[in-house]
Amino acid sequence: MTIKAVVFDFGGVLIDWSPEYVYRQLIPDEAERRWFLTHVCAMDWVVRQDGGQPIAEGTAELIAKFPEHEVLIRAFYERWQEMIGGVLDEGAATVEKLDAAGVPLFGLTNWSAETFPYAWETFPILRRFKDIVVSGRVKLVKPDPAIFHEMASRIEPHLPGIEPHEIVFIDDNRKNADAAAALGWHGVHHTSAAATEARLRELGLPV
Structure with missing residues (x-):
């Protein structure tokens, strides 16, 4: 895999x-x-x-x-x-491990277009992502399948020909993770960084 x-x-x-x-x-x-x-x-x-x-x-x-x-x-x-309490260090550490290993990273967030600029300016970790779909900007919200299709269309130019089963999606909301899985992605319900990293290792990722 x-x-x-x-x-x-x-x-x-x-x-x-x-x-x-x-x-x-x-x-x-x-x-x-x-x-x-x-x-x-x-x-x-x-x-x-x-x-x-x-x-x-x-x-x-x-x-x-x-x-x-x-x-x-x-x-x-x-x-x-x-x-906003700040960056969750353990989650950021997962991002840094994947980024260091050269794994292409993307963001998919339910976030108001009016408030997202504050996060972008405040948290440099967000610059690790090749592209970010912000729900308020595209006027779609998870778990609507349409926002996942939008994300896939943003990934495609970076990774031409990528298939759904080659994408992992991590979300702390189970409905959103399940919505990704229904489209053929690997939906990971995030309950802790340790559990998420264990699942990523099962999928062959270097974390």
């Missing part, structure tokens, strides 16, 4: 991101905070911005729905940079 390309998700694999970092300060009570992040600034709302909806538009829509929470809703993107 020959793997010719490895595609990384970013949040939860390479970059530590959590709304908890902001909302623990704003909503100290855990039950109240959990309710807010489940029912108001919920992940399905975040994914709409990741899919290309302008942040201002998404914020206005949510405030119209929950006017009593306006201050807390505005904080989500006004203080978004505080939700």
Whole structure:
């Protein structure tokens, strides 16, 4: 078996991101905070911005729905940079090992087009990737198969004739890993860097 390309998700694999970092300060009570992040600034709302909806538009829509929470809703993107905890060192080490071995690396991330430039400027590790598909830029989000096809079309110029079974995709969301596997890729559900590296070694990669 020959793997010719490895595609990384970013949040939860390479970059530590959590709304908890902001909302623990704003909503100290855990039950109240959990309710807010489940029912108001919920992940399905975040994914709409990741899919290309302008942040201002998404914020206005949510405030119209929950006017009593306006201050807390505005904080989500006004203080978004505080939700970034930094690079996950073990994930970055996996990237560095593969890069050092000459394995072509690519990125596929659900991320707002408006906030991604901060990550690009802040984290040099992202420059290890030959190309990055940012969901907010292409207006598609994982696990939609269309965004994987977009990624494949970006890989093709670097590795002409590459087949699905020659691509590995690593994501901390099992649905996304499964979506890649359904297309013939090797989907790796990332639970820890050690487990991911063990799976990559099974696939013949030098980590």
